[in-house]
Amino acid sequence: MTITRAAVIGAGVMGSGIAAHLANAGVSVLLLDVPGGTPGNAPGRRNALAAGAIQRMLKADPAPFMHKRFARRITPGNTEDDLPRLAEVDWIIEAVVEDLDVKQDLYRRIEAVRRDGSIVSSNTSTLPLARLVAGLPARFVEDFLITHFFNPPRYMRLLELVAGPHTRAEAVATIRDFADRHLGKGVVMCHDTPGFVANRIGSFWLQCAVVAALDLGLSVEEADAVMSRPVGIPKTGVFGLLDLVGLDLMPRVDASLAAALPKDDAYHAIRRPWPLLERLIAEGYTGRKGKGGFYRLDTSTGQRIKQAIDLKTGTYAAAAKPVLESLQMSRSGGLKALVEHPDRGGRYAWSVLSQVFAYAAAHVPEIADTIVDVDRALKLGYNWKYGPFELIDRLGPAYVARRLAEDGREVPTLLRTAAEAGAFYRVEGGRRRYLEVSGDYRDVPRPEGVLLLEDVKLASTPLARNGSASLWDIGDGVVCLEVHTKLNTIDPDVIAMIETAIRTITGSDAYRALVVYNEGEHFSAGANLGLALFAANTGMWPMIESMVEQGQKAYRKLKGAPFPVVAAPSGLALGGGCEILLNADAVQAHAESYVGLVEAGVGVVPAWSGCTELLSRLAADPKRPGGPMPPVIAAFETIGMAKVAKSAFEARDLGFLRESDGITFNRERLLADAKARALELAADYQPPAPAELVLPGPSGKATLDFAVRDLRAKGVATEHDTRVAAALAEVLTGGPGADHTEPVPADTVLALERRAFMALVRTEATLARMEHTLETGKPLRN
């Protein structure tokens, strides 16, 4: 069964967020909440809650929708007038208040109207499935499961799935497959135990981390500095995370978990009253959504000063950068150096982590079948870089077990088993294997059709490698070009590897296609600005000129190569990264791709063929108006304003992706989809013929100049913006010799790109922009 229509009941933050993400996936969604007014009132009044939620989401940042247009896939309704319409849908998701009676009452009403074979799931985070279905008809029990999304549903990759003993296997398979392929979720099968997996371990971790900070006398800033980057946890750490999710959430989660957990659970022992938290909540310091929390921004002096609370006195003072030797040591010595250090940072890290390790090890297989499930849940649900068992492996299970024993604490059986076996994970025969509860190792399971470079790397050596990029054989004659610099920026070594890739594949019997892909957070943040700035500051203009020329040449070779090239971005694909997409025969983009030609932000124009290629794509799009100006105007706006698409769908709107380019929702399926596309293109592949562009020349330039003049008058464009825009206009209109009666060869525009870049890079204002962006990560508006 496929899911084409769904209903979400409950238009709160989670319910509406789930509805939005279903809409992203192309599903028609009925979003219901309790009716307003009285029966017979206008739909606007009756459906106000659901309609209001949709409107709010259109303004929310980060955006729940991948494209504003998708909001139209959601139909607002109410649980009285529209309940019969549940008969139309394949999947009904309940996301109402966490109250058993309310939910069961709703289930009975749903059961009366839904059709045979439809699936019902609850987004509960606290109520066990067994209680939810108790006393309900067999048909309902068989079609029911728990689908626990994380907030915000579009961005958090974890989906916890709980099936009951009577849930139909086909219903589970349907939701699991749909969530994986269409919603892009990492599905973790959980047992029907309190808090499921991620929150069970995560809440325990958070509680430990707070209590230990109080006991060991760490400041808020110190605790967050230790319990974040050095451990592979997001930089919000502990107190920053509480600020982010809302301080008032903690007592609620704590109470419901404590009530549900068995009496002998270790969680009870670490709980204790925390008057400061209660006081903060009572005074409206509920975190970022309130007046502040453990941190706040003090604007009373006119400046924005970040303050942190003193955990002992409850007063705010300017946040201080923690100075702890343990933090210093961890930079070079890693996690072990941190937990071994005797200062309070080291003791804190060990205290918190060791408790979490012991807790996690003691609860497999109670909460999930395998350690892989637990690690995945924490990585996808809490954005940890490593799961608890992977963290134990970094220290060594024997080491962790020994120190627990030294501390006089119980060593869980599973940890003992791992200590004997050597590790929770190991690589055997090029495959990653994990430790079963039984003590045997089994292959880490991959859903069918998933291809990861991570796995390729375990099983093979690169075809070529330098400091910035590698080539991998990913099977069936397809080569993968992996960039692995910081933020995957493009530098001369990457350019050299592009050349190597072309040499390797051209004329080879073994290889027939190239995929550009990596498994970093970002496909590529663009060209390495630091190198360009260094060269400019030392006056090495020929070096810059050569970087521009070599880069452009290599990118054009990608385009003209006698084999297909598929670019597969995820995360940022900016500037020179975006230009890889523009020179590929096809793009297979992760839905969460953020694409843009942002060169103008640092005072230059795209010169690795970004201008030329965006123009070509826009001109070739039959949905855009005809004539010489529309592609020029669109490219001018997109490049001139350094627009960044906030999803692959927006990237398609801006012309970075073509209609024929593919979008993959599941990050782990991106490489397989890109490879499939490459193989599809490889059959009878013909490289594209050299392009010609119809450009307006000076008439178009005059038009764009007027537009910029107006923006300058309006105060939107700065003085240097005007100069950059003028240079860009010159490139995009084809230069002084162009006329729309005579097409311009792409090479002419490419030469204009290089010339405009070189003219701009020699200006002080452009160098100031580059320097500022390198230092702060933000654009300078000079």
Next chain:
Amino acid sequence: MQRPVVIAGYARSPFHFAGKGALVKMRPDELAAQVVRGLLERTGVEPADIEDLIVGCAFPEGEQGLNVARLIGFLSDLPLSVAGVTVNRFCGSSMQAIHIAAGQIQMGAGEVFICAGVESMSRVPMAGFNPMLNPGLAERFPQAYVSMGETAENVAAKYGIPRQRQEAFALESHCRAAAARAEGRLREEIVPVRRGNETVDADGCIRPDTTAEALADLKPAFKADGTVTAGTSSPLTDGAAAVLVTSEDYARAHGLKPLARLRAVAVAGCAPEIMGIGPVVATRKALARAGLDTGDIDVIELNEAFASQALACIDELKLDPARINIDGGAIALGHPLGATGARITGKAAQIMQREGKALALATQCIGGGQGIATVLEAVA
């Protein structure tokens, strides 16, 4: 005029915001055709007697391109014998259509004309899809291509129209339009427009709830330290309008009900960078031709491209604000460029008849530095 010419009917579509209003998905040719059909039904004019369908459009391309007047004729099922011509004088296009018809009647080249105007600012961008300026002219005489917003700022500066006055004027426009709509004074002229299963029968741009405070909060729209905001500018609008223009003899002979008689018309040029002042020269010329003075005019429809420009014209011509745009102006109602001239001429005629007045004036400014004016008198 040697052969008296009358406005024998007026109709328009609802006006809606471009880009977000109810007419975004409506093709302009179809929109205009529905208004023409509405006008034919309401006036009962014999279609076979129509000489020409004259359609004003400021950016006649895309869906309002080719010779859109001819296509609107087909779409509105006019007899094939009725000709069609498209006219462009930017914002003055459909008032120009009326002037052309009057001239044709004078020279005995027809008795019955439909003078319409249309603009979908949603579907055809201002300046069109392919704006390609003459680089030499842009260099030598950049005023030729000056943006409308900039002219509004120039007029405000040159004629000393402070921001507060502009906002009070805009607020008044919304109040009047809202009252006119609430009291049903707009119902008579609006032709409900159908698209698929949907019917749009009311205006969409009027903001009855706007306040002086809300207007004062807006940022300058065109110049960082300027005085003109989105609130004191007419919005980008989708809409169509049409008037029936006939010789008075024909109207009487065929039982039509004329609203007003044309007394005099004029066009005039001015400096493009202050195009908003265009109505002043055009009005003076038209009034002189009519042998009248501004004080004689009871009903005035002065297009509100911008509050600054409307106020500057009021000051220069010493007009009585109480007589101007009594059912609201373009700041509230919207300004679908090609359609506005027919709207304000038809509206002036309609108000004059409704209020039992003797003389009316319709005038507007035109991008590129022009003004156009029409003086109407009551039909006895």
